[in-house]
Amino acid sequence: MAFKSIIYIKDENNLISYDLDLLTDLSLNDIFKGINGNIIDDNIDSILHKPLKYIENIKYRQDVFSDLMDNNLYNAVKLFSENSDILLYKIRGLNDLDDVQRKRCFLDSVYLYCNAITSLLESLKNADLKSSGFINLLDYLKNYTESDFFKSLKKESYNIEKIISSIRYKININGNKITVKKCLNDDDFSDEIINAFSKFLDDKNFDFNDDNSYEIGHVEASIIVLVSRLYPDEFGLMSSFFEKYNNFIDPVIEKFMHDIKFYLKYIIYMKRFTNYGLKFCIPKIINSGNVYADNIYDLALAQKLIIHGNIPVANSFSFNDANILIVTGPNNGGKTTFARSIGQVYYLSALGLPVPGSDAALNIPDKIFTHFEKSEAIENPEGRLEEELKRFKKIIDESTDKSVIIINEMLSSTTIMDGIEIGKKIIDLLIKRKCHSVYVTFIHELSELNGVKSYVAQVGNDHIKRAYKIIQEKSNGMAYAHALAEKYGLSYEILIKRIKNEDLSNIN
Known part of the structure; x- marks a missing residue:
């Protein structure tokens, strides 16, 4: 197959749909900033906002990442990218130079271009390539460097460079x-x-x-x-060369120069975490069977923690035997972080990226939905509950059995009894839809329904310290609020004692 892009093999417009709120709910915007670094590359940013539905494109990217795990190939591609940056910077600045300077800079740019391509070609020849992306690129570069155009470009640039340098x-x-x-x-x-x-x-x-x-x-x-x-003859050669090869960069190679940064930047990004012992894996893409991921973590949270030398707690999940995960447990126990990390794994895998975790097998959804609690606007006359239910109805109406839905702390504005009844209807709709769903809730009764799998946030032996570990087990219905109240002097017994002491002091 002829090489066209290192990013897409075909059908690049077949994308997963999502609402922009998803980028905020799953902290993906923060992750994108971490990948891009201080200088935003619009090309990379565009790719990060386009999760793929076409599995062949996803596997195409995964295979490229696998090849780049070889240090020799990675270093060769990184060097090519660095030289490409210098080359493109020179070309962009040509019009700002005087005539002789422009032509000299142009000659140097061509010289750099030919050397960079020749060097990359040799590195690809010596590499044990497995990905069709790099194999097709190798074939393309072989044909390109054997073309009359490139041979003339390289020979003339070398000769004129030698002549000019000897002046x-x-x-x-x-x-x-x-x-x-x-x-x-x-x-x-x-x-x-x-x-x-x-x-x-x-x-x-x-x-x-x-x-x-x-x-x-x-x-x-x-x-x-x-x-x-x-030296009119020598500089005349440089002028003729400039006119002859004014548009010398091959468009396919130029596109590769831009697109390969997508892989290089993400590998650099991964190293920030692997240096601290955190793992990444290339997930298996499956159409059926057990969907799972082991030792995943919230990348956005990890970005913040490693600044201080800390790492997040890793957790695992599996949809085996159920398509709905109910996550319960105490407040601030890591439930939302767990749900967010699941959403991140799905999204990043749909980009063809290695995902945080030690192992994973995932299906590729047609749509990804999030329903996170939002602050109730004062001007909203409908109330929070009605607004939540309208948003959920829109999700259910647009979802399919191939969708993924992440729900976080819905129905917190209702009474427990109302929350149980409404929650049962919500779960019934999710079961009928047969899509993979994660539902974080304070209503532990929902974890006891048929067709769901219960995950519970853990606490320490003192019932106060949060372990941030989420394991599959039956919910015990404990929020551990009493232990927290005692810690901060707000338990019923302590408050009653204080009130009595205050009453006695008032009598005196």
């Missing part, structure tokens, strides 16, 4: 007058000058000839013009 001239400065003349071999004092001034440099390996800057003053620019007049 020598001398400058006589007499007051305000500068005279430029050809330099004979016996007039060359370069070595003497370098030796005389090298002792003033901290870097003894400084290369006086390695100057990629073309931002020179008007005096230097004038000198270059004079030099070009001394």
Whole structure:
């Protein structure tokens, strides 16, 4: 198959649909910022906002990531990307240069381009490639470098570079007058000058000839013009070369230059966490069978924790024997973080990315929905409950048996009895829809319904400290509020004692 893109094999518009609230609810915006770094790359940002529905595209990306796990190939591709950045920066700045400078910079750019492609080709030849993405790229580069265009481009750029680099001239400065003349071999004092001034440099390996800057003053620019007049034939070759190869970058290779950063940036991003012992895995993509993920964690939370040298608690989940996970337990016990991490794993896997965790087998949903609690607006006359139910109805109406739904703390504005009754109807609708759903709730009675699997947030032996561990077990209905109240002096017994003491003090 002919190589067109390292990102898509085909059908790039077949995408998973989602509401923009999902990016906030699952903290994906924070993750995207972490991947992109300080400088937002619009191309990468666009890819991150387009989860794939077409499984072949997902596996295509996964295989590319697998190949890049080889350090030699990774380093070679990273070097190519770095050289590409320099090349594209030079090309963008050509119009800001004077005529001779522009043509010299253009020649250097072509020289860099040819070297970068040749080097990448050799690295791909020596690599044990498994992905169709890199295998097809290798075939493309072989054909491209054997083309008459590239052969001429490379040969002429090398020859002219050699000719231009061999030009020598001398400058006589007499007051305000500068005279430029050809330099004979016996007039060359370069070595003497370098030796005389090298002792003033901290870097003894400084290369006086390695100057990629073309931002020179008007005096230097004038000198270059004079030099070009001394060597009209040599500079004429450079001008002809500029006109002949003005649009020299192959469009497919240029697209690869931009797209490969998607992989490189994510690998760099992963290393921030793997350096702390956290794991990533390439999930198996399945159409049926047990959907699960082991030792997953919230990437957005991990970003914050590792700044202080801490790591999040990892948890696992499985949809085996049930399509609905009910998550209960004490407040601040990690329930929402657990649900969010499940949503992140689904979304990131749909991008073809390695996901946080040690092992996973996931289906690719057609849609991903989130229903997280929102602050009730004062101007909203319908009330929070009605607003929540309307949002849920929209989700149910638009979902299919292939969708994923993450619900967090719904019905918190109702009484327990109303919450149980409404919650039962919600779960009944989810069961009938047959989609994979995660439902975080304070109503532990919902975990006892048929067709659901119960997960419970754990606490320490003191019933106060949160373990942030979520395990599959039957809910005990405990919120451990009494232990917390005692810790902060707010239990019923303590409050009654205080009131009595205050009454006695008032009598005195």
